[in-house]
Amino acid sequence: MSNGFDGTGAQEAAGVEPAGAGPVVGDGARQEVHPTGARPEPPPEPAPEPPVEADVGAARLAVLKALGDNTRYAIYLEVARSPLPLGTAEIADHLGLHPNTVRPHLERMREVGLLSVEADTRGGVGRPQHLYSLAPGAPSLGLEPPAFPVLARMLLSLARSTGASPEDAVEAGREQGRVDGARRAGRPCLDALVDVLAVLGFDPAVLAVADGATVAFAHCPFRDLAEANPDLVCGLHRGLVEGVVDAVGGGAVAAFHPLVDRTPCQVQLDLPVGPEGPLALGAR
Known part of the structure; x- marks a missing residue:
């Protein structure tokens, strides 16, 4: 708000841009004008992509963090030891948990590449349920079916x-x-x-x-x-x-x-x- 001493309030009310103000850009902010005519320095180049050792290490860390939760680890063991894909309700029943508790843990393990999900197309009423199994590229933790x-x-x-x-x-x-x-x-x-x-x-x-x-x-x-x-x-x-x-x-x-x-x-x-x-x- 104008303090009444610089006249900018009247200029803005009349639709006139104050002196030195740049044009309005898409988000409503004004582009800075450099009186010397010098262009602003370009933004720094993005950091180079980390080498694959870092990628592999980060992926392994994400897996370890995902399995650091006791409930999630128990769910992972249940899926890893099953020779057939399992549904959310089936996993919940085996572990004595509510399906709403199991579901976000399954999704998190899918995100880090531990689990694969497929739709059960065997028929039935309503939406096909999701079936979970070990992802083909999941790291071996020695938990494969015997x-x-x-x-x-x-x-x-x-x-x-x-x-x-x-x-x-x-x-x-x-x-x-x-x-x-x-x-x-x-x-x-x-x-x-x-x-x-x-x-x-x-x-x-x-x-x-x-x-x-x-x-x-x-x-x-x-x-x-x-x-x-x-x-x-x-x-x-x-x-x-x-x-x-x-x-x-x-x-x-x-x-x-x-x-x-x-x-x-x-x-x-x-x-x-x-x-x-x-x-x-x-x-x-």
């Missing part, structure tokens, strides 16, 4: 009894790696490979060098089977890595060191050299 490890051991025994060779295992791994790599088409090679390994629970650690990178496997989700059958299981892992790199492009596997090597489990990649060294994680 049938999965048993099935893996039986399939491994079958492969050995039918004469599957280490090269057969490598090729089977390559087929899966190509599928996983194709889903990450357009991403830098190292970025895509680290993402695949992180999703599978290998906890990859990256060391960049002048013309490539070494990706170490800090954790092996296949370890129990690999120690008993290193030629086949490590062959599957090697093929998986090669398949991802082949499908994404922009790199090559220079060496793969499995569990039986004295060198820690790791893969060495040759990567194209850019202005600041090898094609870095998170480059776009």
Whole structure:
């Protein structure tokens, strides 16, 4: 409001802009006018995207925070241990909770990538209910249905009894790696490979060098089977890595060191050299 001494109140009442005032912009604020004619400095450039190690770390932190709630963790266990997708009411009944209590916890776990949701289309009155199951890319927490490890051991025994060779295992791994790599088409090679390994629970650690990178496997989700059958299981892992790199492009596997090597489990990649060294994680 005008104090009556500067005359701006009368000017505004008459529809005249006070001297020095800039034009009104869309939100009603006035654009600042610089009497010297100098343009204001442009806003700072947005911060560069964090490298994929930060992305993976942030995703892992979000998962841990999501499971830090006791009720949510109990709900996750219920879904993780079920061989079939579960509905909200079914989960609530198993845990003695109200569906309205369960529903937001399920949604939060879906947001961080722990759970997948699908509509139950088997008919019935009203809206189809949502069914929840472990997301395909959810990190392994050792909570899969007990049938999965048993099935893996039986399939491994079958492969050995039918004469599957280490090269057969490598090729089977390559087929899966190509599928996983194709889903990450357009991403830098190292970025895509680290993402695949992180999703599978290998906890990859990256060391960049002048013309490539070494990706170490800090954790092996296949370890129990690999120690008993290193030629086949490590062959599957090697093929998986090669398949991802082949499908994404922009790199090559220079060496793969499995569990039986004295060198820690790791893969060495040759990567194209850019202005600041090898094609870095998170480059776009």
